[in-house]
Amino acid sequence: MSVPANVPILTSEAMRAAEAACAASGVSLSELMDRAGAAIADIAWRMAAGSPILILCGPGNNGGDGYVAARLLAERGAEVRVAALADPATELARAARALWTGAVEPLDRDLAPAALIVDALFGVGLSRPLPYELIENLQSLAGRRVLAVDVPSGVASDGVRDWSPPLPADVTVALGALKPAHVLLPTAPHCGQVLLARIGIDAGGTMRTLPSVSSTKPDVAAHKFSRGMVLVRAGPMPGAAGLASAAALRAGAGYVVLSGSDHAPFSAIIAEDGAGYADRLGDARIGAVIVGPGYPVSDALDDDVMAALDAGKPLVLDAAAIAAALPRLHQLDGAVPAILTPHEGEFARAFPGLSGSKIDRALAAAAFAQAVVVYKGADTIIAAPDGRVVAAWPGSPWLATAGTGDVLAGACGAMLARGGDAFDAAVAAVGWHIARAARIGPGLVADDLVADDLVRECND
Ligand SMILES: NC(=O)C1=CN([C@@H]2O[C@H](COP(=O)(O)OP(=O)(O)OC[C@H]3O[C@@H](n4cnc5c(N)ncnc54)[C@H](OP(=O)(O)O)[C@@H]3O)[C@@H](O)[C@H]2O)[C@H](O)CC1
Numbered sequence: 193m194s195v196p197a198n199v200p201i202l203t204s205e206a207m208r209a210a211e212a213a214c215a216a217s218g219v220s221l222s223e224l225m226d227r228a229g230a231a232i233a234d235i236a237w238r239m240a241a242g243s244p245i246l247i248l249c250g251p252g253n254n255g256g257d258g259y260v261a262a263r264l265l266a267e268r269g270a271e272v273r274v275a276a277l278a279d280p281a282t283e284l285a286r287a288a289r290a291l292w293t294g295a296v297e298p299l300d301r302d303l304a305p306a307a308l309i310v311d312a313l314f315g316v317g318l319s320r321p322l323p324y325e326l327i328e329n330l331q332s333l334a335g336r337r338v339l340a341v342d343v344p345s346g347v348a349s350d351g352v353r354d355w356s357p358p359l360p361a362d363v364t365v366a367l368g369a370l371k372p373a374h375v376l377l378p379t380a381p382h383c384g385q386v387l388l389a390r391i392g393i394d395a396g397g398t399m400r401t402l403p404s405v406s407s408t409k410p411d412v413a414a415h416k417f418s419r420g421m422v423l424v425r426a427g428p429m430p431g432a433a434g435l436a437s438a439a440a441l442r443a444g445a446g447y448v449v450l451s452g453s454d455h456a457p458f459s460a461i462i463a464e465d466g467a468g469y470a471d472r473l474g475d476a477r478i479g480a481v482i483v484g485p486g487y488p489v490s491d492a493l494d495d496d497v498m499a500a501l502d503a504g505k506p507l508v509l510d511a512a513a514i515a516a517a518l519p520r521l522h523q524l525d526g527a528v529p530a531i532l533t534p535h536e537g538e539f540a541r542a543f544p545g546l547s548g549s550k551i552d553r554a555l556a557a558a559a560f561a562q563a564v565v566v567y568k569g570a571d572t573i574i575a576a577p578d579g580r581v582v583a584a585w586p587g588s589p590w591l592a593t594a595g596t597g598d599v600l601a602g603a604c605g606a607m608l609a610r611g612g613d614a615f616d617a618a619v620a621a622v623g624w625h626i627a628r629a630a631r632i633g634p635g636l637v638a639d640d641l642v643a644d645d646l647v648r649e650c651n652d
């Protein structure tokens with residue numbers, strides 16, 4: 193499972209607007225369909241490697257793409273058959289089918305499979321669950337390699353409904369841009385390896401996949417404070433704050449203070465008595481404050497969160513600190529740069545009653561809090577109040593273990609303490625976290641993410 197780095201993601205509504213803009217600039221939808229069909233034919237040709245191909249065509253333009261691909265594959269000498277669910281219902285699909293000179297088989301229970309199935313039944317136009325009879329007929333084709341056109345049929349492309357496709361794809365060719373379903377659970381795993389065929393559409397937009405991690409070498413004139421100073425406030429479970437402080441150092445902060453704990457994991461971390469917290473918040477050199485790791489709901493947490501908000505320092509708020517800060521953050525209306533890092537349960541507690549896809553909900557939460565939201569999970573979404581979104585699918589499954597959230601909070605603190613945009617800081621931290629997890633893999637425990645042998649390996 194993979195998606196390309198740093199490519200646009202569009203909802204079906206935004207996709208139609210992009211198509212319309214394309215048409216207005218002189219590229220017809222028919223030309224777009226020809227390009228889509230050509231991209232699919234190329235990939236199908238490579239996947240089939242000489243074995244027979246069966247293309248399943250639906251009634252809309254997704255089916256139209258399938259007919260174009262069938263014609264081009266046949267022209268290249270591929271052994272290709274077409275089966276249709278229904279007659280084409282759009283002018284473009286009718287035109288594409290008219291140019292297909294081969295037979296069109298009915299898509300019923302007697303349909304013979306082929307080594308490669310190209311699924312061109314439904315794309316972004318799917319408006320309701322698939323009919324039961326079709327699901328049954330498709331299940332009889334399972335077990336072959338599947339190439340999905342735009343999205344696996346049965347998947348709602350905007351990621352709002354969790355419909356599963358009867359034929360999960362090995363490869364999905366996203367047309368023009370990725371769609372939310374390619375990067376959100378539960379649909380993303382059904383898309384297999386997602387490739388983008390740009391087909392000349394200017395997708396622009398504010399939603400993208402995670403960019404590749406770039407190394408951030410300190411400036412030649414750097415000193416420890418210019419690299420960013422981070423204050424981590426410990427709660428009753430100081431191990432979590434210790435992990436966050438170690439991660440802040442590893443992620444590039446030049447100076448880290450751990451307040452309220454004498455369990456500093458590295459000698460380079462300054463462990464201080466908790467009574468000095470208020471004074472430290474007044475330290476002009478501090479570039480980011482982290483509150484929340486290992487700190488359950490309590491009056492003390494409320495006090496520490498309010499003190500950090502009143503100090504006006506850029507903030508990373510994790511776990512129970514998120515709900516504790518929310519009313520005040522909302523009032524502050526973006527005056528204090530903040531990154532919130534909730535997992536599913538914390539998000540539901542802090543932002544009850546939101547609807548839509550995970551992307552919609554992350555955006556609504558960011559707008560309400562006027563803060564960057566890192567809505568964690570296997571399909572982490574980073575959303576900014578101005579509408580920017582980065583989707584971090586597929587992340588690393590090895591991160592599903594205790595303490596990794598504390599490490600992410602620490603990395604967010606390091607990136608935020610450098611100064612600059614909080615959204616860019618959150619994106620860099622998520623990328624750093626996933627890249628390290630990918631290097632460790634099996635057996636990962638959160639401490640490994642901040643261990644020195646990993647530093648040596650990363651520097652090899
Ligand atoms: N991105 C691009 O620039 C291009 C994309 N192209 C391809 O076009 C599709 C979208 O095509 P569209 O015609 O809008 O939609 P679909 O082909 O996905 O399907 C619409 C038809 O399916 C019927 N429908 C919807 N849901 C069901 C269902 N559950 N069961 C049966 N039939 C269903 C729908 O009927 P309605 O009654 O709902 O109207 C339509 O008949 C996109 O995904 C790309 O593959 C183009 O190539 C151009 C460039």
Ligand SMILES: [K+]
Nearest residue numbers: 311314343345
């Ligand atoms: K499809």
